[in-house]
Amino acid sequence: MLMLEKRPQPSRAWTYATPVLAVVLTMLCGGLLFAALGQDPFETIRTIFLDPLFSEFAWFYRPQLLIKGAPLVLIAIGLSFGFRAGIWNIGAEGQYIVGAICGAAVGLAFFPLESFIIFPLMVLAGAVGGLLWAMIPGFLRVRFGTNEILVSLMLVYVAEQLLASMALGTLRNPDGMGFPGSRNLAQYPSATSWINQSAGMHWGVVTGFIAVIFAYIALSRHIFGFNVRLSGQSPRAAKFAGVNPGKLVLICMGISGALAGLAGLFEVSGPAGQVSIDFGAGYGFTAIIVAFLGRLHPVGILLAGGLMALTYIGGEIAQSNLGLPVAAIQLLQGMLLFFLLAVDVLTNYRVNWGRQPA
């Protein structure tokens, strides 16, 4: 019989091997799935995972990697603090949307004035918007003991309605001839997050890298990161160590909300350009996969964000070149999280094939 034995210590080797194993298993099962859809599995896998980097059009796809990866990494870094502390903010998508709305609103309020102060103000507004949106589930949990998973998730749908109302009403482009959506911020020099559009560089990419570095330092060298890890592993020990659990919930929700809000602001003032009904593209949810795929470790998240961006772009190529349905790509991303969580058990447990447990 198959037995699982708890390891005395988490295995270091498996900690690094499980994400790789999960990717390999995803490729295998994804290949089977594509074969069942009547595609050549090898070509499909190659299209999704390799073409964005190495095909003859890679010059076009590589900047896309930065554009897709930046919001994922930025949001996932924020989520990783909460996830390590056992605080489950599932509503980063909502915080991303609200951050974008707030940031864009500030920018649009200044239009058509040109000033160096506009963009920093937008950044501030974006971060504060996301932060406040995340404070709702945080405060409700601390004050009333509600479940932050449900509250934060439900607030995503509220945020989507708010987005629709903004795109159709308050923030609609007065010169847009009645079309929904705001003015294009990417074409408003004082308000755009683009640094070099053809290279895919915008302030979100820069902020993403900065966030990775700060998160790395906070988690490995600072008492805050220590308290976060401690609270996630042993809440009672954390309390004994002097951590105030309520405060920690608010701080972690705040960090993830602010970073998601920033991601939204950089997106709306750059790659997306405008507040529109379909602005929420699911980055906030995909970032959850990215956070876990990266083992909640900043460097891991950076790599995982890159990988996930790859499947997005590769998926688009597969859609247009091979005619794969978009659901197949989403299935592939879901598979990745599923396999990651499944093989994760190997980090803490040893598989014992048929022998008596020791």
Next chain:
Amino acid sequence: MTEPLLRLSGLTKAYPGVVANKDVSFDIGRGEVHALLGENGAGKSTLVKTIYGLVKPDSGTMLLEGQSFQPPEPRAARAAGVAMVFQHFSLFDAMNVAENIALGMENPPPQAEIAAQVRAVSDQYGLPLDPTRIVGELSAGERQRVEIIRCLLQDPKLLIMDEPTSVLTPQEVAILFETLRKLSAEGTAILYISHKLEEIRALCDNATVLRLGQVVGTCDPRATSAREMAELMVGTVLHVPEKAARPMGDVILSLKGLSAKAPHRFGTALRDINLEVRKGEVLGIGGVAGNGQDELVAALSGEMKTASAMVTFKGQPIGHLSPNPRRKLGLLAAPEERMGHAAAPDMSLTENAILTAMTRQKLTSRGFLHWAQARRFAEGVIKTFDVRTPGPQNAARSLSGGNLQKFVIGREIMQDPEVLIVNQPTWGVDASAAAAIRQALLDLAAKGTAVIVISQDLDELMEISDRFAALNEGRLSAPRPAAGLTVDEIGLMLGGAHDMEVAHVDA
């Protein structure tokens, strides 16, 4: 002698890197109360798990009533007539006694029938227990009775008891012993594991001593002194802690009308606790688990805040302070539960050193951790307190309970506290390590620290305390000088009136 009930011959079980049992052989006769003695890690648990079918031996045989006995799993062992009461109870707090018992059965009869059986058995063996009560409301002694009755319903030939008295008051111990003697008189053999040598001398017919997995001796406990048995277990001459006479200093910590609501459903409220603790004294607080020990420690450590004037340290009200400001003042604590409360199981010992020592040992500056310093501090604790581990990078959960306890207590002592509160400092720790911990606590007191020891082990409290107080349902009795207190007086102080009924011998 006739054929024994259970004969173990040449049992050997090796785990990677350690031989848990090596060529262990002994007999248990029908109706015999047989003691199994040994330090932590001597192989007692592995041996009883082998008998109970949880562990398969590498070699060796067992004969039960002359038949080959190789239980592949506990169910088979139970079917053959072997029952076991574990040290840690496996009961559901939210269910009643009869429901809990039904959960352990293969084909449970209706509740009413179980309740009737429970009543019959509890009457017969003098173990008062109401089958309709919710387990969460029972005392530790009563919970143990649930486990014992669960075993007795199977009508066992051999009953294995692992450290059964560690959570009982003297009166509850007396009830238990009456029950066990009665069972033994009826022909049920009992394999009794304990650290408490005086109990073994009072109860057992024979004793087998294990050391490093091997049988190092057998003795008649009634004819052997506790000290001799202890030395047989440890293999060296045992060091008994010395209590040096020392002057009492000023009052350093005082509790005035400390009251607090129960922090959770199965917690205990603290009720009007008044206490003054002086520099250099060891105050022992006895009481059965669940009478407010955890809550008192939490109120002192700062995990549970109270009105500020309820706790004063050197005249300064501190009831409102959280743990770290209290540590800064010099008030340290070591809670009972090592895994998950005093220490984080998945974190390294270095990280666990940071857990409580960051303030006093200055392991951070502006929030940044000094890893090298933390590692040195952890290494110091490991060295000074003889914690057996490859090094401070190992996870706390890889340590045995006794070793982790040494680390947890050592971590606080090495920070030079002015007041140290320890809850169950030697629970589950072997004899020599327990002696070392007690000695360290006494040495600390000799340096002028006020030490509050909360324990259920009355022998321990009598050995090291200057004054003794008892905690019962959240109330603390007035402390009395420990010297000269009799067991009966202590029993009365504990108010351990949990059904002080002794077995009906006529049933």
